Amino acid sequence: MKNVFFPNFAVASVLELGVDRLRAIGAKALLLDVDCTLKEYQKQEPEPEIIQWLRSLEDSGFRLCLLSNGVGRRISRVATALSLPFVAKACKPFPRGVRKATRLLGVEPNETALVGDQIFADILAGNLAGATTILVKPIKPEQERWFTRIKRPPESIVVKSFWKKCPDGGWSGISQN
Numbered sequence: 001m002k003n004v005f006f007p008n009f010a011v012a013s014v015l016e017l018g019v020d021r022l023r024a025i026g027a028k029a030l031l032l033d034v035d036c037t038l039k040e041y042q043k044q045e046p047e048p049e050i051i052q053w054l055r056s057l058e059d060s061g062f063r064l065c066l067l068s069n070g071v072g073r074r075i076s077r078v079a080t081a082l083s084l085p086f087v088a089k090a091c092k093p094f095p096r097g098v099r100k101a102t103r104l105l106g107v108e109p110n111e112t113a114l115v116g117d118q119i120f121a122d123i124l125a126g127n128l129a130g131a132t133t134i135l136v137k138p139i140k141p142e143q144e145r146w147f148t149r150i151k152r153p154p155e156s157i158v159v160k161s162f163w164k165k166c167p168d169g170g171w172s173g174i175s176q177n
């Protein structure tokens with residue numbers, strides 16, 4: 001049985017998630033955590049190469065939605081700047097927000113990949129909802145609020161044990177061009 005704290009896959013950055021890789025794992029839609037996954041917590045929007053990555057996925061037909069525990073006003077500003085739909089106050093690790101986002105996009109959880117940097121929020125929520133989960137290394141986690149930072153040491157135990165079990169991030173056996 002799958003460990004509910006383990007992601008299906010892990011990468012250093014979202015930029016490693018190319019179209020072929022995402023198609024190979026059967027993802028039609030991506031639910032994207034915002035802070036430390038797409039952008040630094042204190043920045044208003046992602047770096048240009050990440051915005052370019054988002055556009056290239058959209059151009060290839062992937063449905064995208066931001067999925068954040070952040071408050072509506074702040075996340076809606078990011079979503080508007082990126083022209084993407086969003087679910088804020090998602091209450092991750094509970095799966096409710098994931099289901100709301102899949103309904104918004106008109107997809108099923110099992111054809112959805114949830115991409116995020118926190119085990120005890122993103123990965124747990126995605127696993128509980130039945131989505132494919134992809135862990136990314138957090139961008140500048142030292143900028144985050146204290147109640148997120150205190151979760152990092154116990155998370156790092158899970159992350160280390162995942163990498164020990166899956167040194168390739170879970171990607172071996174996935175055909176990628």
Ligand SMILES: [Mg+2]
Nearest residue numbers: 033035036117
């Ligand atoms: Mg995050």
